[in-house]
Amino acid sequence: MPIKTLQVPTTDGQADAFAAFPDNGEQHPGVLMYADGFGIRPVLREMARELAGHGYYVLVPNIFYRHGPAPVIGLPEHIGEEVRPAIMAQLMPLIEAHTAERVLSDADAYLRFLTTQPEVAAGPVAVTGYCIGGLLAMRTAAAHPGQVAAVAAFHGPVGADGPDALAEITAQVHFGHAESDLTPEALGELNRALDAAKVDYTSEIYPGTVHGFTMSDTDAFNPAGLQRHWERLLPLLDRVLANS
Numbered sequence: 001m002p003i004k005t006l007q008v009p010t011t012d013g014q015a016d017a018f019a020a021f022p023d024n025g026e027q028h029p030g031v032l033m034y035a036d037g038f039g040i041r042p043v044l045r046e047m048a049r050e051l052a053g054h055g056y057y058v059l060v061p062n063i064f065y066r067h068g069p070a071p072v073i074g075l076p077e078h079i080g081e082e083v084r085p086a087i088m089a090q091l092m093p094l095i096e097a098h099t100a101e102r103v104l105s106d107a108d109a110y111l112r113f114l115t116t117q118p119e120v121a122a123g124p125v126a127v128t129g130y131c132i133g134g135l136l137a138m139r140t141a142a143a144h145p146g147q148v149a150a151v152a153a154f155h156g157p158v159g160a161d162g163p164d165a166l167a168e169i170t171a172q173v174h175f176g177h178a179e180s181d182l183t184p185e186a187l188g189e190l191n192r193a194l195d196a197a198k199v200d201y202t203s204e205i206y207p208g209t210v211h212g213f214t215m216s217d218t219d220a221f222n223p224a225g226l227q228r229h230w231e232r233l234l235p236l237l238d239r240v241l242a243n244s
Contacts, residue, residue, distance in 0.1 A: 001049040008061055010109040012102075015065040017110075018045065019117070020052035027121035028057045029241035030114045032140065034133030035060060036215060037091050038079060040070035043217045054234055055242070056126075059114045063106065063136065064094045079218045095132055100139065100161075107140040111147060124149035126171075126237050130214055134158050134175075142168035150240040152233050155181055155211050159190050166197040172240050173201035174232050176225075180210040202232065 002023045008015040018040070021028060031051060035044050040062050048058040062070040073090045076083060114120060127148050129137030134156015141151040142165055151171045155178040159166075173194070177187060187205055194201045206213065206228050212220030214229050 001052050003045060003049070006059075006113075008059075008109055008113045010065075011105050012066055015061045015063075015106065015109070016069045017059060017061040017113075018048070019057060019059045019119075020045070020048040021057040021119050022052060022055060027119060028052075028055055029123065029237070030117070030120040030125040031056045031058045031237065031241075032110055032114055032125060032127045032137075033058050033060045034063060034127070034129035034136045034140075036131030036133055036212065037095055038075060038087070038215075038218075039064060039072060041075055041217065043215055046216075047214075050230075051233075054237070056237065057114070057117065057120045059110065059117075061106070061110050063098060063133070066097070066102075067094055077217065079215075081219050084219075098132075103136055103139050104143050107136070107143060111140070111144060115147075124241065126150035126152070126241055128152040128154075128233065129156055130154050131156055131212060135160055138165070138169070141171045141173075142166075145170040150236050152176070152236060154214050154229055155209070157181075159193070163193040163197065166193055166199055169197065169199050171200075172236060173199055173203070174236050175201070175203040176229055176232060177203070177205045178209045178211045178213055178220075178225075179205050179207060 004019045006017045052058045064072045127137040127140045134153030141148040148171045152174045154176040206225045209222045209225040213222040213225035
């Protein structure tokens, strides 16, 4: 599955990005994938390739491009708990600088770029995200209800913008929560808010998982959680995009 390095024009410059897609000369539904807070690195390329292998054009932007090209900070091959605090200390100023205004401005640029690529089929797109990327996926879907038909977020703070934000979502939704991130009571509260907003969704806690469970280069990695993520994500995309 080829990986193509790209530059996405934005209102604040150029966002470095990459795309993975089947190299068969055909057009494929578009998926915008937001990385977790650690950003673009080999594990994200692996995940994008895996998803592309199921017949999708997957665009993964460097959300911290204003601070430099990816990797914006140096990362070890394995992000263990012993190095995590120091890495997060470097990342938090970048995350805090990535305001809602910047998120929405960038989302406009990413979707415009994605939908105009020659390998991308006409029609709606999907957005998926991990960790902080899950919140960005939510904000993107809420801001583009006519364009984003599916949104999936994994171990992400999806309720951070409050119940009113959920009402803007028209996409079909899946949330895969880490057991360490959300109590059953909090899950019930979130799901009641989704019901009240009339969102078409599935939202569940993945058993035995901690925050970051999809990422194989971290101590949080849970192989069963990653597999469950694919078992939820792929049918959602197939149902919503393959027949669009």
